[in-house]
Amino acid sequence: MNRSILVALVLSTAALSACAAPSLDGSETPGTEATQRDTTALTRPATRGEVGQLLQIPGQAPRDGGYTVRVASLRVFGVSLGDGVLGPSAVVADTSTWQTTELHEGQALGHSLRVGSITPQGVELQATSGAPRVSLLPVLKTTRVEIVEHPWDAPARYVGKNRFTVDRAALEAWAGADLGATATARRVFGQEGVILSDVKSDGFVGALGFHDGDILFSVDGATMAGGDLTRVKDALLRAPSGGAVRVRYHRGQASQDAVFDKN
């Protein structure tokens, strides 16, 4: 099998023994600093053949270069088969940060993998580049997976504690994208704001991490009342390198400030 085409999914925990200590259940020892260093070290440029789906930022030509392959340790915390209306899903953590992703059938994972079926046994992954390959991420196990990524996949990356890192080049690449969300005036807890709906994952607002139902109150202290979401984009574009933009918003049970640090 052509290694340059194949996006390898390393499933054998025995094969991992040189890099990761096995734990009782056969998975890796979770969350150690060594694991994080290992993962960082295992990033390399991707070959063209490894990229199955090119990054398509709305309004731009597909990105042809700049992809990397990162060896991620993914742990499937569990699967849900849904209620008959919502389909099956799986909660998968990247052990380098422990940030989780809720995967659904058909969803892309990076630029080389797609989720096939989700069953009580785990998550089936299919390669979207080169020869078809099907592999399983077993439930309750940690599996090393090569994921093809692009630094412009999103204009902002979550780093924890309500802070995001904004890459200047990625932000400029996304500047032409539609906002991809509808804003409607909403007053909550005595504050004027706008509630988001129809948030598209490939729109600028969705790519920043905002969801349907989020209520935006202010950007750097300026009220969002009136509903113009371009204020968010403009504030980020105007901010100097090393600066930060603070978005005050409400989600679910609480209101909070999201801080976008621009590098």
Next chain:
Amino acid sequence: MLKWIPLPVAAGALALGVMAHADTMASPTKQSNAGDSMSQAFGANGVPWDHPDLSWVQGTSRDVNSVFSRYGDMAPGYSQEPESVTGAELVGGGDNFPAQAARICSQAVRPTRVSVLLGSNDVCNRPRSSSWDATANLYSIETWVDALRAGLDQLASCLPNGAVVQVMSIPRLDFLYDAGHDKSLWCYIGVWPMAGVCRIVTGERNAGRRAQIGARVDAYNHATADEVAAYDTNANGRNPRGLYFMTDWKGSIAEGQSETSIGTYRFTADDINGVDCFHPNTWGQSKIACLGWATGAAGDSSQRSVCMHGGF
């Protein structure tokens, strides 16, 4: 203090010949915590933002008499480095328990006391079910336990010898619904739908379905207690250095427990704030502080009955 250990776990530990605690309990010198908006005291004073000074665990206000304040009274120089984040889940997101545990482990001076109170958002953030089973879209117990282990494994490996980890039960969200419903009409016709507060419960008119959610909370708390016991005794082999793991959970209300844990405390209208009608106010935070202290490393059950009814 008396500690609740499920019989199968205790028997397993004895059968394996494992020694539960290799060291005596470390002196309280520094604390950290993993938590969500309850530990950030969101809205505790009626203003809808974080108010960590009023938190049950990290607070500095004498109106709450937090776990931090109580340790500070008995251990001069006691410090803290909280890691709780409003909005955090135990299982999902970028601030989940394993992520917060990793941050605790990366602290320059690692704490000898760690408190954990996470899980309410795991319920509230899930979409309402369309089936007869109101819990159909909630995380499974298996999922809950695996994420819990991912955090506890890290703490078991990084904290100093003799450190204590206390994992608190989570409140019955159907009881918080009752408390808000009793507080005012505006809570359930205005605030909850406008702000989208925990709609899996506040948007559910059927009391039986809300009780299904409550029963799942009980099941999460049971599962947490079983895991905590397995770590504390090292019956699962995941705590070879013999750190101390404890929880407030002693069983559900249906099993005869009442006010013995956060999960068996029936929050009332007087315990929650008037702004989102869901989070504990200062008085509610003081109740949680009482439960956390009384069921923790330095507490005893006699203190609980005093501080839960108005005394500090």
